[in-house]
Amino acid sequence: MPKTSAQLSLLICEGRKIRPLLDLISNRGKILQAIIAALVVQGLACSAALAGGTCILHPQAFRLRSDTIRWSIKIKSGEQCIQGLRWSTLMIDKVSIIEPPKAGRLIVEGPSFRYFADSAGGSDYFKLEISGTSLRVNGVSSLEVDVNRQ
Structure with a gap:
């Protein structure tokens, strides 16, 4: 098996021992495939981490006391925002979509939501109702x- 490019070119020029050359090329192909797969997986993990919660930097807390809170999302077209709704003293029982977004897509997942911005820019809006207990008192918020798609 050749160790250097000089040994590899010698094998090619002399026209002998072609099978080890083919094995070497095949092994390098497998290594290259593994490296590419690892980079793709790492890239997907990084994009998922960036999608999860960076769209609302400082969300105002709700108290489950018949309060109405307004949040703003800044998101790029075609991307998604994942936002949790838990706070330290809250036990969330149910999250309901009261007004769905007009342009994007909204999914409630346990005590969180996921908003998918469509490819067009502009603004969007949706409204949620959160019910549960805060300090052992039942309530709703x-x-x-407001969604600003860039």
Whole structure:
């Protein structure tokens, strides 16, 4: 098996021992495939981490006391925002979509939501109702979310 490019070119020029050459090329192909796969997986993990919560930097807390809170999302077209709704003293029982977004897509996942911005720019809006307990008192909050797609 050749160790250097000089040994590899010698094998090619002399026209002998072609099978080890083919094995070497095949092994390098497998290594290259593994490297590419690792980079793709790492890239997907990084994009998922960036999508999860950076669209609302300082969300105002709701208290489940019949309060209405307004949040703003800044998001690029075609991307998604994942935002949790838990706070330290809250136990969330239910999250309901009161007004769905007009342009994007919204999914409630447990005590969180995921908003998918469509490819067109502009603004969007949706409204959620959160019910649960805060300091052992049952209550409800409304969450109005303005979306600015860039």
